[in-house]
Amino acid sequence: MSRIAYVNGAYVPHSDAMVHVEDRGYQFADGVYEVCEIRHGVIVDLTRHLDRLGRSLGELRIDWPMSRAALAQVIRRVARMNHVKNGMFYLQVTRGVAKRDHVFPKAGTRPSIVVTAKSTDPKIIAAKNAKGLKAITVPDNRWERVDIKTVGLLPNAMARQAAKEQGAQEAIYVDRDGNVTEGAATNVWMVDADGALVTRPAEHGILRGITRTTLQDVAARLGVEIRERKFSVEEMKASREVFITAATSICFPIVEIDGHAVGNGHPGSMSQKIREAFFDIAEKTSI
Template sequence: MSRIAYVNGRLVPHRNARIHIEDRGNQFADAVYEVWGVRDGALMDFEGHLTRLARSLGELHIRPPMSDAALSAVVSRMVEINHIRNGLIYLQISRGQARRDHVFPPANTRPGIMITAKALNAQKAEARAQKGIAVITRPDIRWGRRDIKSVSLLPNVLAKQAAAEAGAGECWLVDPDGFVTEASSSNAWIVTKDDVLVTRAASQDILNGITRRTLFALAENAGLKTEERAFTVAEAQSAREAFVTSASAFVTPVVEIDGKPVGNGHPGSFSLQLRATYVATAKERARKPVRRQSVWLVAPRGERLVN
């Protein structure tokens, strides 16, 4: 079956999905996004992503296009109609379509919304985690509000491309003081020789990942020590283990940083156990779409139901 996208209240074939040339997400990156992982047909960490979406919209003063209940229905429907067993749901909300002007458009401008679904090979992802990834480091040149999940991702794109060209799986970003902030599309962690899980404290310097938050709760339940603090590249290279977390990577071990092996150069027991525990817990708590007899969607406020 062809992929189906949701664009401003309508279901359309993915290949035909379009937005207006003056959508502010297109011209100003005046938009936010969220990504849900899907495992065994269920949305992982659903409420956490919904809460962070609301925060990002609030920080940028973008009006929500619909209620949480309606949005939940649409996202769940996208999993079902695209037959996503394992994959990702991507959602983007912009300030809307208006004549190009740096100043916000009128308050009654309707926000733009689009949602796409993508299937992923779960076995391939698991094999990648079992092997571990290499990372490189680059200076962090992003804007100062990284806590907002905005679509202003050009520095992230450049960092990820640098990693790809170096044959690495991810790029860790480093602040002017030499401390790791996070990766191009994930949060960065180390495990110290004293078995303490360390990651950068949540602030405007990083995106407070939903998988990151869940991992703190799992670590606490397991009696593991955690610290939210900055760490240097050198400390990471000499750590017992390192890994990254995100909605798509879950918990993925890092086995090499800038050409130097981490630990024995293989995924560590902490990282692999945390991954297994996260996946099991997230699947248990995941939100499964409710199947319905007819095709339906809830469109943005002011529009009729789409059948």
């Protein structure tokens, strides 16, 4: 059965899903998005994802395309129509269609919305967790408001491509002072010499990841200390363990950075412990 997408009020075959040539998301990256995991037939942390969507829309002064309750129903229906048991949904809202002009269109311009869903193979995720990932470091060349989850991801795409070309799976951004910010599509964590989890404070310099937030709840349940502070590339490379978090992968261990082995070069125990406890604590919404 072909995939189904929701586009501006209609459920259409994925191959026919289209937006207008003058949609501001297409011409100006004037829009926001969310990606959320579907696991064993339930949506993970939907409330927090919709909370963040509302914040992103508010920061860019874009109206909700529909009520929050209606949007949740659309998301669930798209997941059901695509028979997703394990996978993800993608949601994008832009300022809408208007004559090309840098200033905002007139009041009342209807936002555009797209929702898609697809299945993924849990075995691939498990294999990555068992083996661990490699990462490279790159200068952070993004705009300052990366705390807003916008569709303007060209620097992220370029960073991920650089990682791929060097045989790695993630690129870790580094600020002008030599401190780690976050990954191209992830938040970055390390385990320090005291066994505490360390991650950069969620200010304007990084995105406040939903998985990052739920992981804090997990750590509290496990009795693991979290220290939110800046840390250098050198400290990260010398740490006991490094892992990255994202909605569609929870946490992946990083076993090598810039060709340098992290710890003993194998996935560490902290990421495994977090991963095993995560879904007992995360919110689960039935499709």
